[in-house]
Amino acid sequence: MSKHIVAIGGGGFGRSLGNLKIERYIKHLSKSKNPKICFIPTASGDDDLYKVNFYKTFTKLGCKPNHIDFFKRTINLKKHIEKQDIIYVGGGNTKSMMGVWREWGLDLILKNAYDRGVIMSGVSAGAICWFNQGITDSWERSLNIMDCLNIVNGTCCPHYDEEKERIPYVKKILKEKLIDNCIAIEGECALHIKNGTLLKSINFGKDKNAYILSRKKNKFKKIVLKRKNI
Numbered sequence: 001m002s003k004h005i006v007a008i009g010g011g012g013f014g015r016s017l018g019n020l021k022i023e024r025y026i027k028h029l030s031k032s033k034n035p036k037i038c039f040i041p042t043a044s045g046d047d048d049l050y051k052v053n054f055y056k057t058f059t060k061l062g063c064k065p066n067h068i069d070f071f072k073r074t075i076n077l078k079k080h081i082e083k084q085d086i087i088y089v090g091g092g093n094t095k096s097m098m099g100v101w102r103e104w105g106l107d108l109i110l111k112n113a114y115d116r117g118v119i120m121s122g123v124s125a126g127a128i129c130w131f132n133q134g135i136t137d138s139w140e141r142s143l144n145i146m147d148c149l150n151i152v153n154g155t156c157c158p159h160y161d162e163e164k165e166r167i168p169y170v171k172k173i174l175k176e177k178l179i180d181n182c183i184a185i186e187g188e189c190a191l192h193i194k195n196g197t198l199l200k201s202i203n204f205g206k207d208k209n210a211y212i213l214s215r216k217k218n219k220f221k222k223i224v225l226k227r228k229n230i
Contacts, residue, residue: 004192007127009158009185013057021204035085039067043092043125088117089126095138131156160184174215181214
């Protein structure tokens with residue numbers, strides 16, 4: 001049984017429906033012709049427009065979309081997740097999202113679902129949440145490193161080329177040895193992780209990449225991950 005995670009650095013249906021390239025890629029990882037896909041928009045406070053775009057997108061792709069709310073009456077999470085083929089986590093405030101998940105026990109439910117082979121995916125907050133740690137802008141005035149779900153080893157940074165503070169912040173925390181390395185994902189690029197291994201980056205924009213960044217002997221090192229264009 002293969003275990004898949006697709007971590008998107010930025011882009012996709014949240015901004016506009018667009019060409020749906022990365023969404024189609026996620027769908028085709030499922031063995032089901034019409035997979036059940038659950039949207040978890042906790043990081044955006046269950047934003048209604050975000051949910052509308054999700055339903056438009058995955059209905060168009062022939063999926064069976066559904067979602068989980070936490071800021072209205074909340075369904076039985078365990079029973080609901082057990083029925084899904086794919087999970088998609090939206091972007092927003094990662095720290096608030098993780099706090100809500102842990103309070104409701106969704107963090108453990110998602111880990112169990114991943115172990116059963118449910119495909120995990122998401123953008124921004126929904127990309128970094130699968131890692132040991134993520135670099136987040138949940139705080140107003142600064143980027144920070146925060147603990148996440150510990151499903152994938154490493155520290156992940158989304159929006160690497162989209163937000164000007166990201167590159168200098170990663171260089172700073174590497175120089176200060178706060179982290180050993182960083183997995184950085186550009187906008188309109190996703191990282192496909194299979195069975196815990198960084199399989200390849202998925203470019204659905206214009207020459208977008210994912211990197212493994214490190215610092216050795218006072219030099220900043222950047223490895224470009226193998227890329228697939230879709």
